[in-house]
Amino acid sequence: MASKRGGMRTTGEVLEWWLSRIEGDRTRSEKYRASMGSLMRRHVLPRLGRVAVRRLDRVTLDDKLVFPMHQVLAPRTVQKALQGMRQAFRMAETQGRIEDNPLVGTTFRDFYKGKLRPKPAALSRVDLPALVQHLVQVFNREPAKGMLPLMMLAHGTRIAETVAARWGHISLDERVWVIPEANTKSRREHVLPLTPQVVGLLGRYREALPDARLKTAWVFPVRGGAGLALTSAHALMREVSGRQWTSHDLRKLMRSSLADIGVDHMVGELLINHALGVTTETYLTRDAMERRREALERWHARLDECGFADAHGVNVAAPAFLQSAAAPVLARDCAVSCVSTWGG
Template identity: 70%
Template sequence: MAKKPGFRTLGDVVEWWLSRIEGDRTRSEKYRSTMASAMRVQVLPRLGKVMIAKLDRVVMDNKLVWPMQQAEMAPRTIQKAIQGLRQAFAMAEEMNRIAANPMASITFRNFYKGKLKPKPAALSRIDLRALVRHLVAVFNDDPAKGMLPLLMLAHGTRIGETLSARWSRVSLDERIWFISSADQKSSREHMLPLTPQVVGLLMRYREALPEQRLRSAFVFAVRGGNRLAETSAHKLIRGISGRAWTSHDLRKLMRDSLADIGIDYMVAERLINHSLGVTAETYLTKDDMARRRDALERWHARLDECGFANAHGQKVAVPALLQNNAAPELAGIAAVSSASMGGG
């Protein structure tokens, strides 16, 4: 079969693919930046000049995989590079840019047979008290800086979906935070109950925001009204943590801690928006929100024991280990009648 005109080298395919995904706002900022880095730092310098017709497993091993292994790079880093190549060539083939796809039969498992170990968490449950105190101190010093990690720890949300939060989707009447399917990795809508603690935190946060940012539709707005970029958010977290932990470590810590306070496995998984399969989710549908609210009330009570109350300013008399049929006793939450935290 005659080769399609235009693309001759692997570099031609990769650069074309990067130009497509870097302008594709339907893909997360993290995905775009991660793939761009993997391709430009690892792949193009090693394979960029290789002719498409010459690309096979031997070339991949000699020029990419083995050199990366010799440089003691993590298996997941190598996997990411190969995944990027497969996606680039698959798109080129689908768009009729190449006559044949040499990456169709090449996978990471051709070169690595071991079991990929999950990345160890940088935060454990014994770090919780010191972490909460640190985040509360950051928040009290600068609410605009400290709100993001506190909200993520409180709900176990991913950084992208947290940054996409809009004031119009934060309802105080219903005490619900709605996350649309377009704003998250799982591509399905998600509802999170708002506890009195988080309502108080949001109110303190809004009081500290300049008028210009209050007019933005986004909870985490920057000058001009747009939402905070994911790269900037990661930089913010690195500064707060001193590079000791990441935003994802907050999510892991929250999930791990739920078992300690007696939260059912399926409820905990739904709370962080993990899929449980059709049967399990059907079982949970009837009282799903009530279970999620109970779980968050327990979790935020645990955070209060660690000093969370010094950030949100509410007095919520709830023991850390509630019984399943117990209801928290509210000791002092400001009444708010508006349907949302703001317009937009």
């Protein structure tokens, strides 16, 4: 029964109220706020907006929302819609805006028994040489377009974290890039060591920026001095990739490639800022930065093998732990040994 105190009688009232709260909540990522708002207004509200709270049950959910959505959307999207609804009704009940929560105990598994498979990656390890060469060509032609995907591939960062970077977050003296907790999905500060390759890349990028954009605080500025918007960043990725891969595919490729070059699983997870649990993180605390630095040195040496040096312009000797006993090899002189299935 709807609460007399709150007066919320329909599902639409509850969801619109909840959306107004989360869309103004800066502790949630911009991507989450935008995607949830779009999902609710395009799919949930048109189907359930007029349904009375007291009449909302599993049968109604299945008939009006879940089954129709399954015909046109992926299971994970339907799951996300239900998760949003559960959050909305739980918050409304907690605040006394509805008297009873009709979704208590309701889960996605009530409606779907299949396996929720992760979206297959558009890029694999064998695509790395062609991908690097393509991104280097884009960077050398238009640094403003090539820098974002190169930085993401080099560090495995999320696109929202990367476009939020400011020059004040980067210290060339300390050779670190600090991503503030407010900019991370995990809501904790993330510190990434800067290799000589990335320092060189940043230098070439800054030299290519127009004077007006150099004066802004943003690493990825647009005309007028503002930072690159997330929607514009995704559009840039679509242009650079020819719609063949996404920003998240760069992150997945970087992570999956770390094991190939001998990076420990836990260090790889730490490097891309995945939560490891208190015990594991305590174990890694003492030498976490050194482990991250070594992992990135390995990774950027691998990228140099694929042509990364043609973008950063620095002649970097391969790390000592990667050199053969016979003679040191300059990373930019290594031969490409993989065959790509991606056309570039």
